[in-house]
Amino acid sequence: xxxxxxxxxxxxxxxxxxxxxxxxxxxxxxxxxxxxxxxxxxxxxxxxxxxxxxxxxxxxxxxxxxxxxxxxxxxxxxxxxxxxxxxxxxxxxxxxxxxxxxxxxxxxxxxxxxxxxxxxxxxxxxxxxxxxxxxxxxxxxxxxxxxxxxxxxxxxxxxxxxxxxxxxxxxxxxxxxxxxxxxxxxxxxxxxxxxxxxxxxxxxxxxxxxxxxxxxxxxxxxxxxxxxxxxxxxxxxxxxxxxxxxxxxxxxxxxxxxxxxxxxxxxxxxxxxxxxxxxxxxxxxxxxxxxxxxxxxxxxxxxxxxxxxxxxxxxxxxxxxxxxxxxxxxxxxxxxxxxxxxxxxxxxxxxxxxxxxxxxxxxxxx
Ligand SMILES: *Cc1c(COP(=O)(O)O)cnc(C)c1O
Numbered sequence: 625x626x627x628x629x630x631x632x633x634x635x636x637x638x639x640x641x642x643x644x645x646x647x648x649x650x651x652x653x654x655x656x657x658x659x660x661x662x663x664x665x666x667x668x669x670x671x672x673x674x675x676x677x678x679x680x681x682x683x684x685x686x687x688x689x690x691x692x693x694x695x696x697x698x699x700x701x702x703x704x705x706x707x708x709x710x711x712x713x714x715x716x717x718x719x720x721x722x723x724x725x726x727x728x729x730x731x732x733x734x735x736x737x738x739x740x741x742x743x744x745x746x747x748x749x750x751x752x753x754x755x756x757x758x759x760x761x762x763x764x765x766x767x768x769x770x771x772x773x774x775x776x777x778x779x780x781x782x783x784x785x786x787x788x789x790x791x792x793x794x795x796x797x798x799x800x801x802x803x804x805x806x807x808x809x810x811x812x813x814x815x816x817x818x819x820x821x822x823x824x825x826x827x828x829x830x831x832x833x834x835x836x837x838x839x840x841x842x843x844x845x846x847x848x849x850x851x852x853x854x855x856x857x858x859x860x861x862x863x864x865x866x867x868x869x870x871x872x873x874x875x876x877x878x879x880x881x882x883x884x885x886x887x888x889x890x891x892x893x894x895x896x897x898x899x900x901x902x903x904x905x906x907x908x909x910x911x912x913x914x915x916x917x918x919x920x921x922x923x924x925x926x927x928x929x930x931x932x933x934x935x936x937x938x939x940x941x942x943x944x945x946x947x948x949x950x951x952x953x954x955x956x957x958x959x960x961x962x963x964x965x966x967x968x969x970x971x972x973x974x975x976x977x978x979x980x981x982x983x984x985x986x987x988x989x990x
Pocket of ligand 1: 694763794795
């Protein structure tokens with residue numbers, strides 16, 4: 625490997641030295657007041673990341689990956705008496721439907737092809753036809769393809785119809801616009817190790833303050849009962865179960881760094897600049913994007929593998945230079961590769977990535 629690893633997979637990300645150093649802050653017990661204060665500080669910082677959520681939403685921290693936070697959100701807020709409409713156009717939307725099935729929660733799935741944008745017309749139709757639906761679950765940035773789902777439009781539909789939005793914001797929190805009341809957002813789930821540039825192992829859910837006051841009569845899960853976390857963390861600061869202490873040190877540092885660097889808008893701008901730079905290189909090499917360029921998030925791009933170039937080969941050539949890219953999932957596994965723009969990457973790192981892509985794909989130009 626040459627130099628430090630450059631992770632272009634969609635989390636975990638390349639850490640800044642400052643965040644890595646925080647991991648070594650010390651050996652703390654999770655049942656001591658200093659850790660309770662740390663968790664309360666992290667919850668407050670999480671609620672402040674998005675200006676539009678700062679007023680009226682409260683966070684809880686959970687040990688587990690992003691999937692744990694999404695599952696906890698659904699276990700704690702998807703209704704048992706009414707129904708949830710899952711709008712899916714990729715792996716992560718489909719995963720939410722699997723969770724609701726596993727928890728025995730009433731739901732309907734509005735399935736889309738993985739390359740399709742969400743059809744507002746179909747959503748409106750289902751909501752008009754099915755009066756049992758009180759909640760809509762959707763992924764903000766569908767990492768399967770890099771598509772930023774149009775939450776501005778979907779959120780307006782939720783707002784207009786009084787449908788509560790349950791959002792998988794795992795790969796957008798901290799780097800794309802998130803609205804609260806405008807989208808009738810009930811809750812959003814996300815993780816430490818994507819756009820926030822923390823370490824993998826902690827995740828979190830923000831929910832509207834009123835929803836924390838009304839715990840369901842029968843929680844769908846013991847570990848994932850977020851109301852129990854909220855009672856603890858927003859009471860004396862303790863959580864029901866052991867938290868990942870050192871990863872919390874790193875998350876606190878990552879949140880401080882995120883704010884100092886200019887918050888989510890600055891992070892989005894940085895990601896967009898990386899996307900433009902690497903996109904220009906790939907276009908020059910004759911590589912084409914999977915989606916229409918305007919439909920991508922700032923966070924990740926998906927590219928068609930050039931004819932005669934296998935993912936394994938491309939991955940291995942880049943890996944030998946210390947650069948890690950990501951494969952397509954499922955039906956896209958043999959057709960595409962993905963490049964995420966997250967992590968602590970400077971101009972020299974971008975230059976290394978550019979050189980790596982040119983070396984690996986030079987033969988693809990026609
Ligand atoms: C990464 C990701 C997840 C969760 O993945 P984990 O591997 O559990 O961290 C969920 N949803 C989206 C959109 C993601 O990008």
